[in-house]
Amino acid sequence: DTAVSQTPKYLVTQMGNDKSIKCEQNLGHDTMYWYKQDSKKFLKIMFSYNNKELIINETVPNRFSPKSPDKAHLNLHINSLELGDSAVYFCASSQAPPGTGETGELFFGEGSRLTVL
Amino acid sequence: GENVEQHPSTLSVQEGDSAVIKCTYSDSASNYFPWYKQELGKGPQLIIDIRSNVGEKKDQRIAVTLNKTAKHFSLHITETQPEDSAVYFCAAGANSGYALNFGKGTSLLVTP
Numbered sequence: 565d566t567a568v569s570q571t572p573k574y575l576v577t578q579m580g581n582d583k584s585i586k587c588e589q590n591l592g593h594d595t596m597y598w599y600k601q602d603s604k605k606f607l608k609i610m611f612s613y614n615n616k617e618l619i620i621n622e623t624v625p626n627r628f629s630p631k632s633p634d635k636a637h638l639n640l641h642i643n644s645l646e647l648g649d650s651a652v653y654f655c656a657s658s659q660a661p662p663g664t665g666e667t668g669e670l671f672f673g674e675g676s677r678l679t680v681l
Numbered sequence: 682g683e684n685v686e687q688h689p690s691t692l693s694v695q696e697g698d699s700a701v702i703k704c705t706y707s708d709s710a711s712n713y714f715p716w717y718k719q720e721l722g723k724g725p726q727l728i729i730d731i732r733s734n735v736g737e738k739k740d741q742r743i744a745v746t747l748n749k750t751a752k753h754f755s756l757h758i759t760e761t762q763p764e765d766s767a768v769y770f771c772a773a774g775a776n777s778g779y780a781l782n783f784g785k786g787t788s789l790l791v792t793p
Contacts, residue, residue, distance in 0.1 A: 568724075595779065599783075604785070605768055605786045605788070606785050607725070607770060607786070608783075609780040609782065612779040612780045614779060619779040620779050620780050654724055654725075656724070661779045662715075662772075662774030662775075662779070662780065662781045669715070669727050669730070670715075670717075670727070672725050672726070673724050674722070674723055674724050675722075675723075675724055
C-alpha cells in the first residue's frame with residue numbers, strides 16, 4: 565500500500581500546454597505539500613495545505629494552481645507550461661506541521677518528472 | 682524566511698570510513714532539524730531528526746548533533762557502506778511554520 569501516491573510518474577509535454585499532477589495520501593494526515601526539485605536536486609517548497617486550506621504559497625507563478633478537494637488529495641495544475649517548469653515535483657504529507665517533531669515527519673511520494681519541450 | 686546552508690555538495694568516502702555533512706540555519710525560531718535520504722528515482726525519506734532541546738541523537742551508525750547557539754547541525758555516518766550512497770538533505774522547521782526548508786543536498790558516494 566503506497567502511502568503517498570502521485571500520478572503521472574513521467575510527463576512530457578510541449579511549451580504552452582496545461583497539465584495536472586495528482587496526489588493522494590492514505591495516511592490520514594492533515595497537512596500536504598508540493599515541492600519542486602530542480603536539476604541540481606534543490607528541494608523548494610511551493611505550497612502547503614492544512615485541512616484543505618492553503619497555508620503557504622511561496623513565490624510561485626500564478627500559472628501554478630493547487631487544489632485540495634479533501635484532506636487526502638492535493639492536485640497541482642500548471643497552465644501555459646514553460647521550459648523552466650521542467651523538474652521533478654514531489655507531493656508530501658505530514659500528520660502535523662513540521663516543527664512539531666515526530667508528528668511533523670514528511671512522507672514523500674515518488675515524484676512526477678515533468679519535461680517541457 | 683528560513684535559509685538552510687548545507688556542505689559539502691558532494692562527498693566521496695571509502696567503505697568503512699565516516700562521513701560528516703554540516704548545515705547551518707538562520708531562523709532562531711527553528712526547533713526541529715530532520716535529515717532525509719533520497720535514493721535514485723525515489724522521494725526523500727526521513728532517517729533521523731533532532732529537536733532543539735537535545736544536543737545529540739544517535740541511531741545505530743547515524744548520529745546528529747545540534748549547536749543551537751551557533752545554529753549548526755551535523756549528520757555523522759560511521760562505518761559507511763555502499764548502500765549509504767544517496768543524496769542527503771538537512772532541513773529546518775519551526776512550530777509556527779507549515780513547511781520544512783531544505784538545504785541544497787549532499788551527494789554521498791561510498792566506494793567499496
